[in-house]
Amino acid sequence: MSALVWIAAASLAAWLWLLLGQGFFWRTDVRLPPLGEPREWPDVCVVVPARDEAAVLPLSLPTLLAQDYPGRAEVFLVDDGSTDGTGDLARELAERHGGLPLTVGSPGDPPPGWTGKLWAVRHGVGLARARAPEFLLLTDADIAHAPDSLERLVAAAHAGGFDLVSQMARLRVAGTWERLVVPAFVYFFAQLYPFRRIGRRASRTAAAAGGCVLLRAEAAARAGVPDAIRHAVIDDVALARAVKRTGGRVWLGLADRVDSVRPYPRLRDLWRMVSRSAYAQLRHNPLVLLGTVAGLALVYLAPPVVLVAGLATGGAAAATAAGLAWLVMTATYVPMLRYYRLPPLLAPLLPFTASLYLLMTVDSAVRHYRGRGAAWKGRTYARPGTASGQ
Template structure:
C-alpha cells in the first residue's frame, strides 16, 4: 500500500477507538440527573443558595440573562451577588435597574477592585462573591427593595437587619452560610426552574458539584459551523460518562457557565484560592473538588442557554485561541503532537478519499471514506442537540482545520506576550489547570 493509504488506515483505526473506546463521548444523553417523578420527595427545608455572577463589561447581554435569575422559582432562600469586575460600560448600574424593574430574588451588586497579583480576573471576582456569601447573612430586604445606603437598586441589607414583614422577605437576620453556591456567568440565561432542578439533582444524587454545559447561541453562519464542534471537541477531550462515574473516574472537568457547588466542599478544596491563576477555571475547579473527595457530575443543559453572540469568525477565534495553548500547558511538544493528531484524525480522511477517487489509490480511498463516514456519524448527535441541519456533519474536517489554526495562533500570541487576552486584560503566562 502507498504511504497515504497507511496513514488513512491509521486514521480509520483512530476513529474505531474514538467510536467505542473514548467513553462514547459522541452521545448526548448525559442530562441533569433527577429521580423519577413518582419518586420525587421535596426536602423538608430547601437549602439556602447564593448565586454568584462575575461580570465585566456585560451590559450587552445582562438584559437577556439577569432577569432569568431574578425570576427563579426556587422554594428556599436564595440571593444573587453580582460582582462587577471593573466594568466601564455601566454593568453594575444596569443590574440594579433590572432588579428594580423585574423584582424577584434579592440582588447585591459589589465590586472587588482590580485583581491582586497572581489572580485571574474571573477567579478574583468569584473569590470576592463567595467570601461575601459565606460571611454575611441572608438578604433581609424584600425582593426589589433598595438598601438604605443606596439611591437606587435592590441591594441586600447588611447582616443584622431585621427581616421584613412581607412573605417574600421573611428571612432570619444574622450570619447564615449558604449550603450551595451557584456560580454562573453573566451571559447565561436560566429557565425559571433551573436552580430548583440543580439543587434537586445535587441532593438526590449526593453530588458536590453539578455542572451543565450551557447551550451556546447558534444563529450566524460561523456559529453554526464552529459552536457545535466546540462542545463536541470538549466532550471528546473530557467524556462526560467518565467524569460522572462514582468510582475511579477517568476524567475531571466542569463547564464554568453553570456550576452548583456545595459550600463546605468549596472550603475543603480551598477554591477559588487554590486555582487563582487558572485560565481554564472550570476544569481547575473540578480537579480541586475531586482532590478534596467531592463527587462531580457534568452534562449537557436543556434549560440553560448562553445569550452571548459570536456573529463573526473573529469573535469565535478569540474565544478559542485565548485558552487553547493554556490547555496544552504551554508545551511546544504537546502543541506539535496536537497539530499532528488533528491532521491525522480529521484532515487525512477527506484527503485520502480524494486520492482514492482522483489518484486511483483504492486502499487510501476506502480507508479515508470509511473514516470520514464514522467521523460524520459521531457528529450527528451534537448537531441534533443544537437543532442544526445534519448535512453539516461532513464539514467537521473544515471546522477541525479552523481549530488547528486557532490553536497555533494561541501559541503565537502566548510567545508574543499577548496570551489569554480577555476584555482588556492579558495573562502572559497563566496556568491552565494547576495540579495543586
C-alpha cells in the same frame, strides 16, 4: 502498502477507538440525573462575575432574579471593573423586575497571580459566606436560566450526592459561523472530557462548564477554591479537578433549559473565544502543541484529503479506508448537530471546522510567545510562574 494506505488505516483505527473507547463522548443524552426533592430546601447564593456585560445583562440577569426556588436564594453580582455601567444596570434591572434579592459588589483590580474572573468569584463567595449557604451557584453574566433551573440543579445534587453539578449551557447558533463552529466546540470538549466518565467515582476525569456550576460550599472550602486555582485561565476544568481531587463528586452534562445569550456573529469573535485559552489547555508545552496539531491532522484532516488523493491515483484501499474514517467521523457528529437543532447535512463539514480549530490553536501559541496570550476584555494573563498580566 503506500503511505496513503497507512495514513488512512491509522485514521480509521483512531476513529473506531473514539467511537467505542472514549466514553461514548459523541452521545448527547447525558442530562441532569434523576431529581430528588430534599425535605428542606437548602439556602443558595448565586455568584455572577461580570465585566463589561451591559449588552447581555438585560437578557440574563432577570432570569436569575425570577428563579422559582422553594428555599432561600440570593444573587450576588460582582462588577469586575466594568466601564459600560454593568453594576448600575444590574441595580436598575433588579428594581424593575424584582424577584430574588440582589447585591452588587466590586472587588477592585485583581492582584498579581489572579485572573479577573476568579478574583471576582472570590469576592462574591466572600459576600455570600455571611449568609452561610449550603450551595453556591456560579454562573456567567451571559447565561439565561429557565425559572426552575436552580431548583432542578439542587434536586439533582441532592439525589445524586454530588458536590458539583454543572451544565454545559446551550450556546447561540444563530449566525453562519456560529452554526459551523459552536457545535464543534462542545463536541471537541466532550471528546477531551467524556461526560459519562466525569460522574464516575473511580474515574480521574474531571471537568465543568463555567457558565453553570452548582457547588456545595463545604466542598469549595475543602478544595480551597477559588484561591487554589486563582491563576487558572480554564477555571471551570481547574475547579472540577480541585473538587474531585479532595474527594468530591462531580457531574457534568448538557443543558436543556440553560442558554448562553452571548452572540458570536463573526469568525473573529469565535476565533478570539477559542484562541485565548487553547494553548493554556496544552499547558503551554510546545511538544504537546506539535502532538496536538499532528493528531488533529491525522484524525480530522486526513480522511477527506486521502479520499480525494486515493480516488485521483486509483488507490482503492486508501480511498476506502479514508472514506470509512470520514463516515464514522460524520456519524459521531450528527447527535451534536441535532442537539443544536441544526441539519445533519452540516456533519461532513467537520474536517473544515477542525482545520479552523487547528489554526486557532497555533494562533493561541503564537500569541502566547508574543506576550499576548490568554487575553480577554483588556487583560492579558501570563503563564503561571511568570509575571501576571493586567
